Amino acid sequence: xxxxxxxxxxxxxxxxxxxxxxxxxxxxxxxxxxxxxxxxxxxxxxxxxxxxxxxxxxxxxxxxxxxxxxxxxxxxxxxxxxxxxxxxxxxxxxxxxxxxxxxxxxxxxxxxxxxxxxxxxxxxxxxxxxxxxxxxxxxxxxxxxxxxxxxxxxxxxxxxxxxxxxxxxxxxxxxxxxxxxxxxxxxxxxxxxxxxxxxxxxxxxxxxxxxxxxxxxxxxxxxxxxxxxxxxxxxxxxxxxxxxxxxxxxxxxxxxxxxxxxxxxxxxxxxxxxxxxxxxxxxxxxxxxxxxxxxxxxxxxxxxxxxxxxxxxxxxxxxxxxxxxxxxxxxxxxxxxxxxxxxxxxxxxxxxxxxxxxxxxxxxxxxxxxxxxxxxxxxxx
Amino acid sequence: xxxxxxxxxxxxxxxxxxxxxxxxxxxxxxxxxxxxxxxxxxxxxxxxxxxxxxxxxxxxxxxxxxxxxxxxxxxxxxxxxxxxxxxxxxxxxxxxxxxxxxxxxxxxxxxxxxxxxxxxxxxxxxxxxxxxxxxxxxxxxxxxxxxxxxxxxxxxxxxxxxxxxxxxxxxxxxxxxxxxxxxxxxxxxxxxxxxxxxxxxxxxxxxxxxxxxxxxxxxxxxxxxxxxxxxxxxxxxxxxxxxxxxxxxxxxxxxxxxxxxxxxxxxxxxxxxxxxxxxxxxxxxxxxxxxxxxxxxxxxxxxxxxxxxxxxxxxxxxxxxxxxxxxxxxxxxxxxxxxxxxxxxxxxxxxxxxxxxxxxxxxxxxxxxxxxxxxxxxxxx
Numbered sequence: 001x002x003x004x005x006x007x008x009x010x011x012x013x014x015x016x017x018x019x020x021x022x023x024x025x026x027x028x029x030x031x032x033x034x035x036x037x038x039x040x041x042x043x044x045x046x047x048x049x050x051x052x053x054x055x056x057x058x059x060x061x062x063x064x065x066x067x068x069x070x071x072x073x074x075x076x077x078x079x080x081x082x083x084x085x086x087x088x089x090x091x092x093x094x095x096x097x098x099x100x101x102x103x104x105x106x107x108x109x110x111x112x113x114x115x116x117x118x119x120x121x122x123x124x125x126x127x128x129x130x131x132x133x134x135x136x137x138x139x140x141x142x143x144x145x146x147x148x149x150x151x152x153x154x155x156x157x158x159x160x161x162x163x164x165x166x167x168x169x170x171x172x173x174x175x176x177x178x179x180x181x182x183x184x185x186x187x188x189x190x191x192x193x194x195x196x197x198x199x200x201x202x203x204x205x206x207x208x209x210x211x212x213x214x215x216x217x218x219x220x221x222x223x224x225x226x227x228x229x230x231x232x233x234x235x236x237x238x239x240x241x242x243x244x245x246x247x248x249x250x251x252x253x254x255x256x257x258x259x260x261x262x263x264x265x266x267x268x269x270x271x272x273x274x275x276x277x278x279x280x281x282x283x284x285x286x287x288x289x290x291x292x293x294x295x296x297x298x299x300x301x302x303x304x305x306x307x308x309x310x311x312x313x314x315x316x317x318x319x320x321x322x323x324x325x326x327x328x329x330x331x332x333x334x335x336x337x338x339x340x341x342x343x344x345x346x347x348x349x350x351x352x353x354x355x356x357x358x359x360x361x362x363x364x365x366x367x368x369x370x371x372x373x374x375x376x377x378x379x380x381x
Numbered sequence: 382x383x384x385x386x387x388x389x390x391x392x393x394x395x396x397x398x399x400x401x402x403x404x405x406x407x408x409x410x411x412x413x414x415x416x417x418x419x420x421x422x423x424x425x426x427x428x429x430x431x432x433x434x435x436x437x438x439x440x441x442x443x444x445x446x447x448x449x450x451x452x453x454x455x456x457x458x459x460x461x462x463x464x465x466x467x468x469x470x471x472x473x474x475x476x477x478x479x480x481x482x483x484x485x486x487x488x489x490x491x492x493x494x495x496x497x498x499x500x501x502x503x504x505x506x507x508x509x510x511x512x513x514x515x516x517x518x519x520x521x522x523x524x525x526x527x528x529x530x531x532x533x534x535x536x537x538x539x540x541x542x543x544x545x546x547x548x549x550x551x552x553x554x555x556x557x558x559x560x561x562x563x564x565x566x567x568x569x570x571x572x573x574x575x576x577x578x579x580x581x582x583x584x585x586x587x588x589x590x591x592x593x594x595x596x597x598x599x600x601x602x603x604x605x606x607x608x609x610x611x612x613x614x615x616x617x618x619x620x621x622x623x624x625x626x627x628x629x630x631x632x633x634x635x636x637x638x639x640x641x642x643x644x645x646x647x648x649x650x651x652x653x654x655x656x657x658x659x660x661x662x663x664x665x666x667x668x669x670x671x672x673x674x675x676x677x678x679x680x681x682x683x684x685x686x687x688x689x690x691x692x693x694x695x696x697x698x699x700x701x702x703x704x705x706x707x708x709x710x711x712x713x714x715x716x717x718x719x720x721x722x723x724x725x726x727x728x729x730x731x732x733x734x735x736x737x738x739x740x741x742x743x744x745x746x747x748x749x750x751x752x753x754x755x756x757x758x759x760x761x762x
Contacts, residue, residue, distance in 0.1 A: 008409045011623050019404035022624075026577065028389045028701045059579055061440045063619040064602045098601040190620065196407065198440055198579045198622035218599060220479040221445045238444040239571065241579035241622075242392050243403075320409045 004318040007349045009139050009168055009295045011190040011197055012339035014247070018194060021250040022243040029240055037249050039234030044252035047260065049185060049203045050176040056227040057248070058200040059241040062167040062188030065200030067095050068222035069163050069184045073131070073208055075216035076100030080131040080163075081122055083114045086140035087325050088165055092133035099217045104129060110141050110327060111297075113290035116149040123153055123160070130211075131161045136169025136185075140325050142297030142334055143287045144173070148180050155181030161208055167191055168294040168338060170201075171255065172267045183208040191294070192267070194339040195247045266380070267293045270337035270346045273376040277350045277369035281357075286332065295322075295336040301362050306330045309356050319352040343377045385699040388730045390520050390549055390676045392571035392578055393720035395628070399575060402631040403624040410621055418630050420615030425633035428641065430566060430584045431557040437608040438629070439581040440622040443548040443569030446581030448476050449603035450544050450565045454512070454589055456597035457481030461512040461544075462503055464495045467521035468706050469546055473514035480598045485510060491522050491708060492678075494671035497530040504534055504541070511592075512542045517550025517566075521706050523678030523715055524668045525554070529561050536562030542589055548572055549675040549719060551582075552636065553648045564589040572675070573648070575720040576628045647761070648674045651718035651727045654757040658731045658750035662738075667713065676703075676717040682743050687711045690737050700733040724758045 006013050027034045038057070045055035058065055070092075074080065078101045082093040085108030093103040106122060108114045114134065123129055132154060134145050147164055154162040161183035169175050170185065171192030177185055182205065189199035202224065204212065212225055226237040255263055271293040278285050278298045286297035300306040307330040310323040324332040335349050350369045357364045387394050408415045419438070426436035439446055451473075455461065459482045463474040466489030474484040487503060489495045495515065504510055513535060515526050528545055535543040542564035550556050551566065552573030558566055563586065570580035583605065585593065593606055607618040636644055652674040659666045659679045667678035681687035688711040691704040705713040716730050731750045738745045 004406065006407055006409060010620070011407045011410060014404075014407050014624075022577075023395075023400035023404050025385065026387055026392045026395050026571075028387060028695075028703075029392060029578070030703075031695065031701065059440075059442045060445065060602065061620045061622070064441065064445075067602045070601075095601045099599045188620075190623075196403075196622065196624035197410070197620045198625060218480045220476045221441065221448045221603075239391070239442045239569075239578045241442070241577065242571075243395075243577035244579060314409075314412060320412065322409075322411075 002318045004320065005345060005348050006320045007336045007341060007345060008320050008322045009191070009334055009336040009338060010188070012194060012336065012341065014196060015194055015340045018247045018250050022247040024246065026242060029235065029242055034242065035234035038236070038240060038245055041245055041249040041252060042231055042234070044249065044256055045201055047256055048171055048252060051178045051203050053177070053203045053205060054228050054231050055201050055203045056224055056231060057236060057240065057245060058202060058222065058227070059198065059238070060200050061197050062186060062200050063091065064222060065186035065188065065202045066091065066165055068202055068224055069186060070095045070099055070101065071215070071217040071219035071222060072224040073161060073163070073184060073211045073215055074101055075214070077102060078130045079104055079126065079128050080133055081106060081119065081129050083108060083119070083132065083134040083145060085112060085114060085143060085145070086110060086135070086138040088135050088138055088140060092165065096133070111143060111286045113143050113145050113287065116146055119150060120153055129160060131163050133163045135165045136175055137172065137292035137294045139168045139295065141286060142292050142295050144290050144292040147175060147182065151180040151182060154183070158207060161211060168292065171263060172294045172338065173264050177203060181205065189244055189248065191338050193248065194251050195244055198241050199244045199248060267337050269376060269379060270341065271296055273346055273373035274335050274337065274350065276376055277373040280372035281354065281364060281369040294338050295334050297332050297334045299332055301357070304357070304360050304362055306332055309333060309360060312359065313352055313356050317352045317356060319349060321349060343380065346377065347373060383699045385701065386726060386729050387701045388717045388722060388726060389701050389703045390572070390715055390717040390719060391569070393575060393717065393722065395577060396575055396721045399628045399631050403628045405627065407623060410616065410623055415623065416615035419617070419621060419626055422626055422630040422633060423612055423615070425630070425637055426582055428637055429552055429633060432559045432584050434558070434584045434586060435609050435612050436582050436584045437605055437612060438617060438621065438626060439583065439603065439608070440579065440619070441581050442578050443567060443581050444472065445603060446567035446569065446583045447472065447546055449583055449605055450567060451476045451480055451482065452598040452600040452603060453605040454542060454544070454565060454592045454596055455482055456595070458483060459511045460485055460507065460509050461514055462487060462500065462510050464489060464500070464513065464515040464526060466493060466495060466524060466526070467491060467516070467519040469516050469519055469521060473546065477514070492524060492667045494524050494526050494668065497527055500531060501534055510541060512544050514544045516546045517556055518553065518673035518675045520549045520676065522667060523673050523676050525671050525673040528556060528563065532561040532563060535564070539588060542592060549673065552644060553675045553719065554645050558584060562586065570625055570629065572719050574629065575632050576625055579622050580625045580629060648718050650757060650760060651722065652677055654727055654754035655716050655718065655731065657757055658754040661753035662735065662745060662750040675719050676715050678713050678715045680713055682738070685738070685741050685743055687713055690714060690741060693740065694733055694737050698733045698737060700730060702730060724761065727758065728754060
């Protein structure tokens with residue numbers, strides 16, 4: 001017998017009740033029965049996004065949602081400022097290049113948040129920049145970029161948009177779209193939304209919709225104007241991913257019931273507990289000044305191969321965490337706090353890391369990280 | 382109490398066992414465990430497609446798969462011949478226009494299959510045409526286009542592709558990709574594959590992969606070369622729709638077990654039974670010479686509003702069929718034979734149509750259509 005635990009930064013565990021919703025008999029998508037489901041999901045998504053704007057539901061993963069922002073808001077030749085501090089920042093730039101935009105790269109050292117002054121200087125230097133493209137939470141490095149501060153650079157100008165990849169941000173920590181003046185924000189189903197991968201959610205500000213009227217990038221499947229029109233009839237432009245939308249409605253209802261503020265607090269509590277545990281174990285936390293509450297990244301001790309630890313945790317201990325990507329391959333462990341993960345999942349992850357480190361010959365005092373985490377996790381009880 | 386029955390041309394019912402597969406605990410997508418699942422699904426998909434080529438699995442609905450063929454195979458300015466005999470034929474043209482291709486429309490009267498001689502004449506007249514874009518089964522009209530005959534126009538030329546929307550064709554009737562020389566073929570999960578919507582499957586011929594090397598249409602999310610490269614590692618370029626891929630593996634195993642030939646026979650038997658029932662009831666079948674085995678379309682009797690019949694069937698009888706779209710709104714009923722639908726589902730649909738027609742004042746001899754269907758359905762026992 002081996003029980004398994006999933007604390008990777010997506011896909012995240014799916015609640016049993018949501019699985020039951022998704023396994024209910026299939027319904028046809030062009031019926032009043034399904035329109036009601038779709039309409040309720042889209043309505044409750046506004047609560048999640050903290051916006052009065054429509055939230056569009058696309059049958060794709062988050063990258064498709066990111067692409068929809070590029071192809072629906074901009075035109076070939078447009079200059080866009082790309083905050084590149086990890087794999088997903090890089091992705092903004094690559095999508096932009098694919099459609100003939102002109103990315104202006106702000107390269108940020110991995111593990112650091114972008115310096116707002118550097119962004120400001122770039123915008124001051126070139127008034128033709130039409131967007132800041134940024135991650136709320138750069139999943140590859142476990143860093144949160146300062147979205148609120150960036151929004152102050154764009155919100156009072158009508159010729160530039162703040163476009164936020166909120167894939168591991170929305171439903172994790174505050175990103176009040178309307179209050180901050182975020183112009184476009186994307187999330188995906190397999191993160192804080194506790195669903196399998198396969199849905200992207202996208203919302204645009206009034207300013208962004210004006211950009212959409214001018215955009216000349218080609219697109220067909222990802223057509224946000226067409227989606228908005230169809231949303232008026234509580235449906236999507238093409239066949240929606242019916243079972244995932246059913247699950248989305250269920251999850252959004254549970255998020256509303258818990259209260260978004262409490263959802264944020266929960267993620268923050270798990271993140272703080274994990275950081276405290278790392279500290280107690282003498283593990284260096286990535287980005288201690290700008291950590292994302294979606295996941296905690298820690299450097300593995302010198303002389304230990306992080307990839308082997310992650311593999312052992314998964315295959316021997318049954319605990320799936322994430323390792324590092326690209327330049328951080330084998331160097332870090334990432335522990336997610338996203339979605340359907342709570343106190344004792346987090347304790348399991350920390351205990352397993354302690355045990356794996358000991359197994360790999362690192363001097364660890366068993367239970368020391370767990371104890372540090374418990375002190376913080378107790379807040380919830 | 383009201384039991385419900387779903388016989389619409391997608392989404393189709395999902396087998397209970399497949400729902401259980403999809404509801405199993407979420408697994409991380411970058412693990413050997415999931416790679417095995419993804420790899421097996423992709424391998425068994427070759428059997429379904431009757432090809433030695435890779436079958437790529439995309440997290441989108443069928444329309445995304447169609448778009449991937451346009452943007453990965455062609456370039457702005459390319460002439461493509463569009464067989465437009467219904468809503469989905471029209472979609473090929475619209476996608477092509479969105480990306481700056483030059484569609485040459487062959488407009489086919491709704492309810493008719495395309496005339497191969499007309500296509501041949503168009504190709505003879507203009508040697509610059511780079512593709513025939515066609516539906517194997519035009520779902521809006523219940524017509525099968527003559528894919529095999531069309532393949533004879535393209536297979537011996539290396540400057541033109543046959544691109545087939547097999548969304549309601551693959552797994553329904555024979556479309557042997559390699560044998561006929563189909564260059565690109567797409568299907569979606571919510572049809573013969575018995576899954577919820579959210580996956581598109583795409584395969585390309587060697588000739589099509591050469592076109593892909595020349596293509597200049599922009600794309601990022603739908604990047605077939607990148608997908609093929611990742612398939613070598615039993616994964617997809619971006620996060621796969623994990624639960625649907627699990628379901629896909631299960632369904633493909635059951636299709637292999639039943640045998641593709643038997644799967645085709647099953648669809649054909651249900652289609653013939655339904656056509657016989659319609660005839661017995663004096664209902665005119667659409668396209669008697671080129672019906673698709675994916676669904677049967679019948680014209681509603683004069684003086685009866687087809688939309689009201691379909692609504693009554695759904696809301697009162699609990700039987701979801703499809704009505705007509707666009708020019709056929711209110712004029713036809715479409716009964717699907719796709720996927721997880723068998724003898725007694727089909728009898729239910731026919732019996733319900735008889736009862737609804739009687740309720741709406743049409744003179745119907747109860748059971749006459751059912752009896753005609755039974756004679757054919759009995760073949761399976």
